[in-house]
Amino acid sequence: MFPFIFEWIWDMSHIVFMGGLWYALNIIGIGMTYCIIKAVVDTYQGKGGHHHDEACECGCDNHH
Amino acid sequence: MKKEHEHKAKKYGMVIDLDKCTGCGACMVACMAENNVPFRADETDKLLSITWMRVYKLTNAMPFPKTEICYLPRPCMHCEGSHGHSPCVSVCPATATDYSEATGIVSQIYTRCFGCRYCMAACPYHARYFNWWDPVWPEGMEKYLSPNVSPRMRGIVEKCSFCFHRYQLAMEKAHYEGRHGLEEDEYQTSCTQACPAGAITFGDLNNPHHAVYKLKKSENAFRLLERLGTNPKVYYTSSRKWVRQAGDNYLRDEKDNVIDKSKFRN
Amino acid sequence: MDSALIPKGVRRCPLGHFVLFLAVVGAVLLWGVFAMVLCWIKGLNQTNMNDYYGFALWIWADLAVIALGGGAFFTGFLRYIIGKDELKNIINYAVLIGFICYSSALLILAIDIGQPLRGWFIFWHANVHSMLTEVAFCLSCYFAVLTIEYIPLILENRQADKVPFFHNLSHNMHEIMAVFAATGAFLSFFHQGSLGGVTGVLFGRPFGFREGVFIWPWTFFLFTWSAAACGPCFTILVTKITEAVTKKKLVKDNVIELLAKISGWMLLTYFVAKTIDTWYWASVTAPSMGFFLSDFYTGNPLYGWWILVTEIVVCGLVPALILITERGRKNKTSLVVAVVLASIGVSLNRWVMVLQVMAVPVMSFDNWAMYFPSWQEIATTILPVAYGIILIGISHRYLPIFPQEKELNPVD
Numbered sequence: 001m002f003p004f005i006f007e008w009i010w011d012m013s014h015i016v017f018m019g020g021l022w023y024a025l026n027i028i029g030i031g032m033t034y035c036i037i038k039a040v041v042d043t044y045q046g047k048g049g050h051h052h053d054e055a056c057e058c059g060c061d062n063h064h
Numbered sequence: 065m066k067k068e069h070e071h072k073a074k075k076y077g078m079v080i081d082l083d084k085c086t087g088c089g090a091c092m093v094a095c096m097a098e099n100n101v102p103f104r105a106d107e108t109d110k111l112l113s114i115t116w117m118r119v120y121k122l123t124n125a126m127p128f129p130k131t132e133i134c135y136l137p138r139p140c141m142h143c144e145g146s147h148g149h150s151p152c153v154s155v156c157p158a159t160a161t162d163y164s165e166a167t168g169i170v171s172q173i174y175t176r177c178f179g180c181r182y183c184m185a186a187c188p189y190h191a192r193y194f195n196w197w198d199p200v201w202p203e204g205m206e207k208y209l210s211p212n213v214s215p216r217m218r219g220i221v222e223k224c225s226f227c228f229h230r231y232q233l234a235m236e237k238a239h240y241e242g243r244h245g246l247e248e249d250e251y252q253t254s255c256t257q258a259c260p261a262g263a264i265t266f267g268d269l270n271n272p273h274h275a276v277y278k279l280k281k282s283e284n285a286f287r288l289l290e291r292l293g294t295n296p297k298v299y300y301t302s303s304r305k306w307v308r309q310a311g312d313n314y315l316r317d318e319k320d321n322v323i324d325k326s327k328f329r330n
Numbered sequence: 331m332d333s334a335l336i337p338k339g340v341r342r343c344p345l346g347h348f349v350l351f352l353a354v355v356g357a358v359l360l361w362g363v364f365a366m367v368l369c370w371i372k373g374l375n376q377t378n379m380n381d382y383y384g385f386a387l388w389i390w391a392d393l394a395v396i397a398l399g400g401g402a403f404f405t406g407f408l409r410y411i412i413g414k415d416e417l418k419n420i421i422n423y424a425v426l427i428g429f430i431c432y433s434s435a436l437l438i439l440a441i442d443i444g445q446p447l448r449g450w451f452i453f454w455h456a457n458v459h460s461m462l463t464e465v466a467f468c469l470s471c472y473f474a475v476l477t478i479e480y481i482p483l484i485l486e487n488r489q490a491d492k493v494p495f496f497h498n499l500s501h502n503m504h505e506i507m508a509v510f511a512a513t514g515a516f517l518s519f520f521h522q523g524s525l526g527g528v529t530g531v532l533f534g535r536p537f538g539f540r541e542g543v544f545i546w547p548w549t550f551f552l553f554t555w556s557a558a559a560c561g562p563c564f565t566i567l568v569t570k571i572t573e574a575v576t577k578k579k580l581v582k583d584n585v586i587e588l589l590a591k592i593s594g595w596m597l598l599t600y601f602v603a604k605t606i607d608t609w610y611w612a613s614v615t616a617p618s619m620g621f622f623l624s625d626f627y628t629g630n631p632l633y634g635w636w637i638l639v640t641e642i643v644v645c646g647l648v649p650a651l652i653l654i655t656e657r658g659r660k661n662k663t664s665l666v667v668a669v670v671l672a673s674i675g676v677s678l679n680r681w682v683m684v685l686q687v688m689a690v691p692v693m694s695f696d697n698w699a700m701y702f703p704s705w706q707e708i709a710t711t712i713l714p715v716a717y718g719i720i721l722i723g724i725s726h727r728y729l730p731i732f733p734q735e736k737e738l739n740p741v742d
Binding site for chain 1: 453454455456457458459463464467468471474475478494495497498499501502503506509510513516517520
């Protein structure tokens with residue numbers, strides 16, 4: 001899984017397979033990090049209280 | 065010539081003369097004792113028994129007096145596949161089984177195996193066994209276990225290793241004595257030595273000085289399921305055609321090999 | 331008592347009824363948990379598996395639930411990548427079903443391995459040439475994606491949504507959901523295929539082995555295809571069951587019919603591909619290894635020709651023909667028959683590709699091996715079903731799973 005584990009060989013199959021894996025993991029990780037940080041910033045900016053009546057642009061229909 | 069082969073990769077294998085095998089089972093017993101193979105009080109269900117070496121009974125299914133029996137000892141075939149791509153090695157997800165380019169032996173790393181049993185599904189010879197139970201030895205027997213082979217725990221797969229610990233011990237001795245290679249008799253498996261009929265011959269299939277090198281070239285030699293491309297390193301010889309045919313599967317219209325497979329199932 | 335948690339504008343059964351429902355299904359769940367604990371403590375000797383059946387009921391269950399859970403990735407793919415917007419009305423449920431299926435698969439795998447505490451070796455000491463490694467990686471990653479897709483739903487619970495951070499998080503996750511869905515689709519195409527590859531690469535097993543392209547046997551593509559075709563059918567089936575249990579219409583017909591139509595065409599093309607694959611395997615691949623097709627379907631008490639016909643024709647062609655015709659899709663009975671057949675078909679295919687592979691003798695002097703699971707195996711396989719029913723029950727009660735529910739069932 002990591003280049004420092006002794007089974008690892010710098011060959012095409014490892015690069016392609018692990019490349020795909022880390023690509024997916026990075027998208028998931030970066031995506032979630034972005035969502036969480038943005039949610040923290042939004043919250044400090046006062047967004048997302050349950051006082052507003054307008055429809056939420058995210059499409060969720062149970063917002064107040 | 066000899067020197068050349070000391071540096072060439074070895075390919076250990078067996079040639080088993082089925083005309084000599086009496087089905088006595090000494091190879092099975094020797095294997096179990098040598099390799100600390102666990103057993104249970106009730107071994108009636110053979111699908112749960114661990115038998116690194118297993119002797120199959122084949123019959124030509126002919127009525128008396130033409131009835132013939134053949135006993136076929138089946139260790140792990142240590143398949144080479146194509147370029148070491150043996151059926152079981154390539155599928156193991158945790159690299160717990162490996163094909164040695166140096167010896168041609170397929171190893172099993174007991175502490176690495178996590179028991180997914182994919183290798184068992186891959187092996188057409190049923191040479192791989194799962195430890196459904198923890199090994200329990202009859203009282204006092206643990207003192208007789210071989211110190212050179214680690215006993216296996218519940219939940220992992222094991223199989224014949226061509227007594228690899230014997231190879232390691234022989235190599236250690238050779239290194240100590242300043243030699244690079246091994247003589248033929250320095251490394252022999254326990255089943256080979258135990259066979260009272262001398263049916264099993266073991267050695268380096270790449271070495272012209274070893275008996276197996278010539279025996280495998282016999283016109284009566286065959287391997288099990290060669291058509292699958294497993295490229296096994298265990299050869300069999302038999303002067304009987306029906307036995308040689310039983311080594312593989314053939315279509316009914318394959319003229320030279322017309323056999324009815326159901327006959328050989330017992 | 332729990333009305334504060336129930337979404338506004340929808341009707342739910344009294345809490346007492348719901349608790350009783352949970353208790354009954356929970357009892358089944360506990361039975362499964364007991365069997366699971368037995369397997370973990372005492373080992374796999376609790377099963378009826380043996381050295382011929384190293385892969386058995388559990389591996390089938392894994393393959394089957396992942397195929398049936400394929401509705402999540404394919405519906406997500408259609409909704410977010412292809413742009414079939416109507417499917418937003420069923421995507422939540424598809425995600426929930428997928429989440430249940432994938433978490434179940436992971437749980438079953440955790441029971442199935444002989445040394446569960448070493449399960450992480452598959453990641454740490456990964457052999458990239460093994461199909462099972464690819465399955466483990468993609469399955470875990472995709473489960474993470476499904477969790478990410480399920481979290482916003484949980485956060486949309488009436489009370490959770492009042493917390494500004496949760497609302498913002500849910501909103502932000504919705505905003506980039508297409509990215510997650512695309513990643514999920516990418517992972518799914520691979521792991522569904524790898525599951526097909528698990529058997530397809532076994533060149534020592536002529537019944538399962540298939541030729542293919544590069545490193546991928548044909549079963550790789552057939553598994554992805556069949557999961558994409560039958561997964562949405564299972565989503566429709568569970569939706570119909572939920573509607574029957576709750577006695578409410580939850581998703582509009584046009585949404586179901588769109589998904590059914592796409593599934594129908596996927597299933598029909600799959601039928602063609604599977605037929606070609608079977609023909610090539612029967613006439614070229616297997617004979618080259620010394621086997622006639624009849625060797626695989628005769629001489630044993632269970633695996634006869636019927637299984638081939640049932641899988642490909644009865645549960646492949648028939649539902650495909652029903653679903654591609656407008657009349658078939660619009661008729662409630664025929665629609666349900668089709669999605670039931672498709673779900674059975676894909677499950678049967680997975681059974682054949684696991685259990686029958688183990689059953690067929692390969693050495694000429696070997697015998698067919700039959701197997702029946704132990705009660706522990708059955709209980710642990712039913713366990714995820716009970717868990718799924720409970721999670722669906724709770725999710726339906728407290729979360730806005732069905733966006734059209736309010737409109738279809740106005741409360742006076």
